[in-house]
Amino acid sequence: MVKILIIIINLAIFLQASNFTDKCLKCHEQQNIPFEMIYKRYLIKYSSNIAIKEAMIKMCQNPSIENSELPRGFLRRFGVKDVCSLEEKELYKAIDELIEYYDIKKYIKIKYFDEKF
């Protein structure tokens, strides 16, 4: 009984978490527009995760050349994206997952941490 419960809970979590992978990542991979590159472009411009999230939401809800962070050449080739089909709540969650997934802090390597400094 307990085992079944655990499976159901995990499935629910998986299904809930799939907003980013299902509704965003799949399409971006098909069109060869890597999220990692997009995230880094937002990171280099907006710095903090809060600012990155606000900018991404603005772009998803009101896609335009002015709101886009992609290079102009890219936009000429692929055009401006369509309005995101996700509901607001789902969109927020998806972007949180994106930021968490690509958080660069996790990938930084360090040789030595000075604990005594």
Add this chain to the structure above:
Amino acid sequence: MTSEQRSLIRFVLFYAVSTLILLSTLALFFYTNQKSQILINEQKKMQSYATEFTWKLQDVHQQPDDVYYPQHNKYRSAIYDSSHKLIFSDFTPPIINWAKELYQQDDKLFLIKKVKPHFLGTSFLIIATKTNSEPLKQLQKNVLIVMLILFTVVLLLSYFLGNQFIKPMRQSIELLDNFIKDTTHELNTPVSIILTNIEATSSIIKDEKLNKYMRRLEIAARTISNLYDSLTFLKLNHDTDKSDKTFNLSLLLQERLQYFELHFHSRKLKVDAQIDENVMMYANVENIRILIDNLLSNAIKYNKRDGKIAVILNEQFLEVADNGIGIPSDKLNSIQERFVRGKNSSEGGFGIGLHIVKIITKNYGYKLEIKSEESKGTIVRITW
């Protein structure tokens, strides 16, 4: 301590202190300036590293899998996003003072640099280093050494300048001392001859009127003789250790009262003497004689005709009181100084009597008290 020595010390102190204040102010400015310079030099090095770090940050941003976080053996770093949230660091940073570009906290120096573009999301880069206290300690040591040397030079200079400053005063005092020395020398022989001849003449003359005139001559001669004694005392500035002995003070006082009898009589002064018998004293007899003579001669000089003089001697004190012109209250403190006189400068004297009394009482550790009221009289008491 002489007045010229006092003046010299005052000048040296005043000059040295004021110069020291000026030097200290200059030293402080210099130290602060040099300290800032040390800080600026360190800041330049840190800023240079910060620029280099920013470029390395770009490499990490572009290839995080292949490149390590930039590190330095002397400096530590931390990167923050635009909301001052820590992204990454190679040490545990304290609470950052975002208001300053460069500041010191405890033994560490912190530099804050703004980063744009925001590689790895970095808006603020913190570079930290441990402060090197050596240059500052060396600076402090140098400043102290220089200050000490300068202060020594200032002291020597102030002493030299002070001596030059009081030279005219010293010359005047020397002139006066020489005058006293010459005067006393010239006085001695003629006064002795006058007194000797008066004594010889008095025994021959039978005429009463002539005798009266001889008495007056004797009083005048003795007055000069007393003055000679006082001036000699001042000039030689008697040492108390020499020839002190035990003697009968009561007898000495009676002898001096007898010596001045002519003076009392000439001014019709009534003398009331209450002298305890056999009051002994250990001192120089000549000095005490001069002290008594000066007290009595002042009581005579500044008394009115038909006035009174009261003399009291016991085991505790000697007191001479008169009901003469008194001393003005504003001169009571200074009357014991050399050449300062009371109200009536028409009476004879150079103003050295009480000064001599003060010197002698001070030398023997006696207490000198002077109470006086104008037109009522003066009481001088010496307590041992």
